[in-house]
Amino acid sequence: MENNHITMFRSLNAHSTNYTIKAKIISMWDKKMNGYDNQIYRVDMLLMDEEGAFIQCSCLHKLFKRFLKFLVVDDCLLIHKPSLAKDTTKIKVTGKDQKLSFYAFTSVLKTDNWSGPRYLFKFTDFKSVLSKKIEVNTPIGNYCILFIF
Template sequence: MENNKITLFRSLNAQSTNYTVKAKIISMWNKKMNGSNSQIYRVDMLLMDEEGSFIQCSCLHKLFKRFLKFFVVDDCLLFHKPSLAKDTTKIKVTGNDQKLSLYAFSSVLKTENWSGPRYFFRFTDFKSVLSKKVEVNTPIGIYSCITIIITFT
């Protein structure tokens, strides 16, 4: 890969395709071909960069031979020259209006050099949620811990 400079998700620009992103695969799922439950049309991934930002990425079936071996959840990859386009999917898993796509001029390389978050979630105290200190459109999950005390008489 000739471009060693890493571009973070917040700095992606649709006007350029000559960039490299370093990302960890957080989750993957498949979209089946219309009318076929056995053939995969597209692989979608949720990616996280070293700042902890998320973006969705897609790879169409025509490019599976080149890229499928790299798609392993929790692996860190360098994506060189992916395409950035409007995310037209009905369900936006990242809250981001854009997504990455791999195409004929893209390349992927596995790397062990990861300095980003180890996990794909961030802890926030409940008071911050109630006082609206959490950024708008940030997905949150609520974890409840209930203590039950049982006394025997």
């Protein structure tokens, strides 16, 4: 890969595709072709960077042969030149308005060099929940509420 500098999700810019991200696949699901339940149209993923930030990512069926071997939940990937675009899906898994996509110029490598969070959970104490200190539009599914008395 040309770019050894890792870009964190918070620094992604839709005006450039010349960056490399390091991400762990947290979850993966697929969308079937309209009218064909046995054919996959798109694979969607929830990715986490080493700062613990999340972003949704997708790979269309046209590129499956190239990327399918890399699409494994809990694997860490170096993804060079993904496309960043507006997330037009009805349900925003991460609460963000943008998502990544693999496209023709994207390259992917598996890596075992992960220094980010080991688990998906972000912990918060119950007092913060009661006082509504959790940021608005935060996907609550990423939180585990910890009761401290």
